[in-house]
Amino acid sequence: MSTALVDDDLWSAIGDPTRRRMLDLLLADGAGTATTLSRQLPVTRQAVAKHLGVLDRAGLVRATPDGREKRYRVDDHRLERAAAQLASVGAEWDARLQRIKRIAEAIQTTRSEDG
Amino acid sequence: MSTALVDDDLWSAIGDPTRRRMLDLLLADGAGTATTLSRQLPVTRQAVAKHLGVLDRAGLVRATPDGREKRYRVDDHRLERAAAQLASVGAEWDARLQRIKRIAEAIQTTRSEDG
DNA sequence: GTTACTCGCAACCAAAGGTTGCAGGAGGTA
DNA sequence: TACCTCCTGCAACCTTTGGTTGCGAGTAAC
Numbered sequence: 001m002s003t004a005l006v007d008d009d010l011w012s013a014i015g016d017p018t019r020r021r022m023l024d025l026l027l028a029d030g031a032g033t034a035t036t037l038s039r040q041l042p043v044t045r046q047a048v049a050k051h052l053g054v055l056d057r058a059g060l061v062r063a064t065p066d067g068r069e070k071r072y073r074v075d076d077h078r079l080e081r082a083a084a085q086l087a088s089v090g091a092e093w094d095a096r097l098q099r100i101k102r103i104a105e106a107i108q109t110t111r112s113e114d115g
Numbered sequence: 116m117s118t119a120l121v122d123d124d125l126w127s128a129i130g131d132p133t134r135r136r137m138l139d140l141l142l143a144d145g146a147g148t149a150t151t152l153s154r155q156l157p158v159t160r161q162a163v164a165k166h167l168g169v170l171d172r173a174g175l176v177r178a179t180p181d182g183r184e185k186r187y188r189v190d191d192h193r194l195e196r197a198a199a200q201l202a203s204v205g206a207e208w209d210a211r212l213q214r215i216k217r218i219a220e221a222i223q224t225t226r227s228e229d230g
Numbered sequence: 231g232t233t234a235c236t237c238g239c240a241a242c243c244a245a246a247g248g249t250t251g252c253a254g255g256a257g258g259t260a
Numbered sequence: 261t262a263c264c265t266c267c268t269g270c271a272a273c274c275t276t277t278g279g280t281t282g283c284g285a286g287t288a289a290c
Binding site: 006008011012015016017020023027028030076079080082083084085086087089090091093094096097100101 | 121123126127130131132135138142143145191194195197198199200201202204205206208209211212215216
Binding site for chain 2: 277278279280281286287288
């Protein structure tokens, strides 16, 4: 079962569209704070801060206190793992669909031979 | 930006773990009703029915009234598209990470040459 | 016709994403 | 030092969503 392979915390962390955009921004800029990210997003700083908390607990980002700022950076290994899980679920579904197609074709063939 | 390529309705439909398990079950069994699915899941029939509504509106499943039952089947094309989107987001993140690694290595090299 | 099973609707609850408002700490500057 | 600015964190509140229970209605089988 494809979902059995998936770390549900990791998945739910990347399941939210705002959090995915935040990861994109962090990757593009290298790092960012709740304030800088909120300036590039259609949500408030507090919403971003909550999301950063979720991503932090999921291990996808890590914080570095820097003066009065709290600078966040993507954890490469964790995001790689998340990317791999996405790909694996997609691949699993594809494989199932292909299997179903082959079975359907086999049934067609059998019917033609019978009829 | 990776998220820009993603149909948000489609993604949010497959973002829920229960809905992913439902898709897995529908693929494995070929078809199912709210009642049969709920028997294989840790949630009630009504919850399953709501999820089927979400999946239906996202186009990932289609319903066929069959006597007193309402039989649901996966829409192959739509799920293929969803799988492709998952894979593409994962691939995009991978590509960004690799790019960052190459840049980091280039900086290392430059520093060694300078120093 | 009665019994059993399925579906759909409505009310209700808890968690999550989002908002506003406010207090506090770290820097820069007169 | 005092002041002003900016970033952070906490708390209250609203709305959506995943989930529940309860109930009424239709279909199938005996």
